[in-house]
Amino acid sequence: MNVEAQKRAAATRAVEFVRPGMRLGLGTGSTAKHFVELVGERVRAGLDIIAVPTSEATRADAERYGIPLTTLDETPELDVTVDGADEIGPGLTLIKGGGGALLREKIVAAASGRMIVIADESKAVETLGRFPLPIEIAPFGYGATEKAIHSAIAGLQSPGPLPLRRTKDGHAFVTDGGHWIIDAALGRIDDPAALARALAAVPGVMEHGLFVGIAQMAIVAGPDGVRIVER
Numbered sequence: 355m356n357v358e359a360q361k362r363a364a365a366t367r368a369v370e371f372v373r374p375g376m377r378l379g380l381g382t383g384s385t386a387k388h389f390v391e392l393v394g395e396r397v398r399a400g401l402d403i404i405a406v407p408t409s410e411a412t413r414a415d416a417e418r419y420g421i422p423l424t425t426l427d428e429t430p431e432l433d434v435t436v437d438g439a440d441e442i443g444p445g446l447t448l449i450k451g452g453g454g455a456l457l458r459e460k461i462v463a464a465a466s467g468r469m470i471v472i473a474d475e476s477k478a479v480e481t482l483g484r485f486p487l488p489i490e491i492a493p494f495g496y497g498a499t500e501k502a503i504h505s506a507i508a509g510l511q512s513p514g515p516l517p518l519r520r521t522k523d524g525h526a527f528v529t530d531g532g533h534w535i536i537d538a539a540l541g542r543i544d545d546p547a548a549l550a551r552a553l554a555a556v557p558g559v560m561e562h563g564l565f566v567g568i569a570q571m572a573i574v575a576g577p578d579g580v581r582i583v584e585r
């Protein structure tokens with residue numbers, strides 16, 4: 355199985371957890387996209403669900419596939435969110451936000467009774483941090499916020515470079531919420547819970563991509579098949 359087939363296999367297994375009448379959170383990214391497409395197939399075959407997308411990109415996909423959508427204002431509690439991840443560490447701690455949707459992804463996951471992560475085997479790691487940690491910030495006060503993020507990280511571990519995410523044409527990448535993203539190159543994160551608390555305390559940080567104690571299950575697909583990890 356190549357990587358794309360692994361993503362598809364994880365998404366296919368996740369669809370088995372979807373029941374009629376469920377309120378779903380739909381994740382963002384290339385793996386979640388498979389799940390959205392598969393849910394769309396089942397909706398067209400008669401499955402009755404409603405869903406909240408975690409990004410405008412996923413909203414567009416879901417609309418294209420005919421999935422009935424709602425909002426967290428109309429439906430503040432969801433049954434299950436299925437989403438991808440950039441890294442899955444011990445205890446189902448995650449790094450998310452490679453696609454820039456971390457704020458909505460965390461809000462939707464936190465509003466869900468259960469979060470199921472779907473991924474190919476390359477995402478499973480022993481220690482988080484090789485993937486740069488996305489930190490979503492308010493554009494206002496960028497310089498001061500970056501300095502405060504540096505200090506917050508330095509209180510716990512060696513802070514690496516804190517580059518601002520940019521588009522190909524050099525402009526700051528802007529999230530669906532109108533914010534910017536710093537991709538913190540940390541190398542390794544020894545204490546994800548402590549780092550999550552420290553970053554959440556920085557004014558100007560809208561959200562960070564560490565998901566600690568949020569996911570209950572990961573469906574990880576490798577070349578030889580799919581395995582399920584539960585917390």
Ligand SMILES: O=C(CO)[C@H](O)[C@H](O)COP(=O)(O)O
Binds near residue numbers: 439
């Ligand atoms: O957090 C995310 C988007 O903000 C994605 O879930 C994460 O980047 C994984 O994406 P992919 O499935 O394309 O590897």
